[in-house]
Amino acid sequence: MSPLPAFEARLTVDLDALARNLATLRREAGAAEVAPVVKADAYGLGLAPVARRLQAEGARRFFVARLNEGEALRQALGAGPVIYVLDGCPPGAAQRLALAALTPVLNSVQQARDWGPREAALHVDTGLNRLGVSAAEARALAQGPAPIGLVMSHLACGHAPEHPANARQRDAFAAVRQAFPAAIASLANSAGVFLGEAYRFDLVRPGISLYGGGPFERPDPRIEPVASFEAPILQVRDVAPGDGVGYGSAFVADRPMRVAILAAGYADGVLRAASPNGRVWFDGARRSLLGRVSMDLIAVDVTGSAAARPGAMAQLIGRDLPLDEAAAAAGTISYELLTRLSARAARASLGAA
């Protein structure tokens, strides 16, 4: 795949594919502004290169979760864009938020008091019961002290389009936003963008589908892969019937097999739960993970492949092994798989930052 030899697992982030996903989300969003969510190091893909490319593509408002993420993003992007911090204004945070010109998404009456008469966003809870003020509290906060420039809520079940909670939350949000006629209104995450016009309001906040995850937790042809995670083969060995592979001999061969040992383990972000259902793409086919994932290594069945030799690269996530499929095999979702990719893996990017 790559002409250069690789000695460790490698994460390649395709910034051009990221830009195409942004364009797709903009098309789907119609008149609504697309404001990228770049929390958790842009879902593990690298905050600065991802956010700079999105800024170059015209994004003007960004969301992060934490104060320190907001500060890092301000450093990366400079003074221009609006940066919303979803944690809001926790006790003692007001000064640092103000210093970095961050906009807290206030989520309690106490936070509104602590932030005072400065411009803010407001999170209204409409059924997720995570962060946010009640509709009644929101109506009271519409009178001040903070001028609310953006009012938002978050869907609990957006990934399940038929779930009745979606319409309930949409209606509750449409009602409460009436109290903020001058504010930008925002409800939709990636899934919400695809739920129809009634969910889009003025601004949408996609994260995962920018980064290659399907909006409904399965591969989606409208969304392009962005992350490619590959690992080199370190050694190829023959095992005989009755031989165990890896810790605990959790896999025992029932026939002669060729086994490739790859330089990727849970310290690189291969979830231990990827055993026993995980797959790796190698030499034109999906191949089974054998036995337990260890810290530095995994074993893969390459029986019948003439291409298996040290230095050859296998794909764990990418065009041939979709992110959502790899996540499902490990009993999780794309979000967790991406954000667990560790700093040990080498990083590369395609396309301009």
Ligand SMILES: *Cc1c(COP(=O)(O)O)cnc(C)c1O
């Ligand atoms: C993480 C997050 C998003 C982005 O969600 P995706 O499902 O990744 O598109 C949007 N809004 C809020 C409040 C979030 O916490």
